[in-house]
Amino acid sequence: MGKQPKDQSNFFADVYEVVKLIPSGRVSSYGAIARYLGLSRGARMVGWAMMSSHYSTEQVPAHRVVNRQGLLTGRRHYPTPTQMQERLEAEGIPVKDEQVQNFDHYFWDPSRELL
DNA sequence: ATGTTGACTGCGT
DNA sequence: AACGCAGCCAACA
Numbered sequence: 001m002g003k004q005p006k007d008q009s010n011f012f013a014d015v016y017e018v019v020k021l022i023p024s025g026r027v028s029s030y031g032a033i034a035r036y037l038g039l040s041r042g043a044r045m046v047g048w049a050m051m052s053s054h055y056s057t058e059q060v061p062a063h064r065v066v067n068r069q070g071l072l073t074g075r076r077h078y079p080t081p082t083q084m085q086e087r088l089e090a091e092g093i094p095v096k097d098e099q100v101q102n103f104d105h106y107f108w109d110p111s112r113e114l115l
Numbered sequence: 116a117t118g119t120t121g122a123c124t125g126c127g128t
Numbered sequence: 129a130a131c132g133c134a135g136c137c138a139a140c141a
Contacts, residue, residue: 030123041136043123048138050122067123074122
């Protein structure tokens with residue numbers, strides 16, 4: 001068995017796929033997505049992929065991905081620091097002070113919800 | 116090839 | 129409960 005062609009960051013593509021599966025009105029976390037992809041501690045990678053998603057032509061709802069505390073840690077990578085929050089609120093997710101309210105209720109875990 | 120960094124997370128203090 | 133340190137993977141200089 002030779003080595004597998006690494007393609008070009010097909011890891012990013014996998015992350016995009018999972019993120020695109022997050023239903024509107026729900027949020028997920030970097031760690032949950034990483035774990036679903038088999039990376040027990042690749043949460044930072046997921047964040048990296050999200051940042052790259054801005055340069056991708058694919059539409060990835062990166063605003064639905066927050067950290068495990070429900071904090072909008074990625075908001076500073078948006079054109080305006082409030083865009084991420086506004087987008088979540090537009091989907092019916094209450095956000096106060098950079099934090100998703102009732103986070104546990106809106107949390108969507110690919111390993112749990114998705115099979 | 117080596118070192119640094121990053122939209123994180125878990126555990127120890 | 130809050131803070132700090134270490135682990136993990138991939139891109140970049």
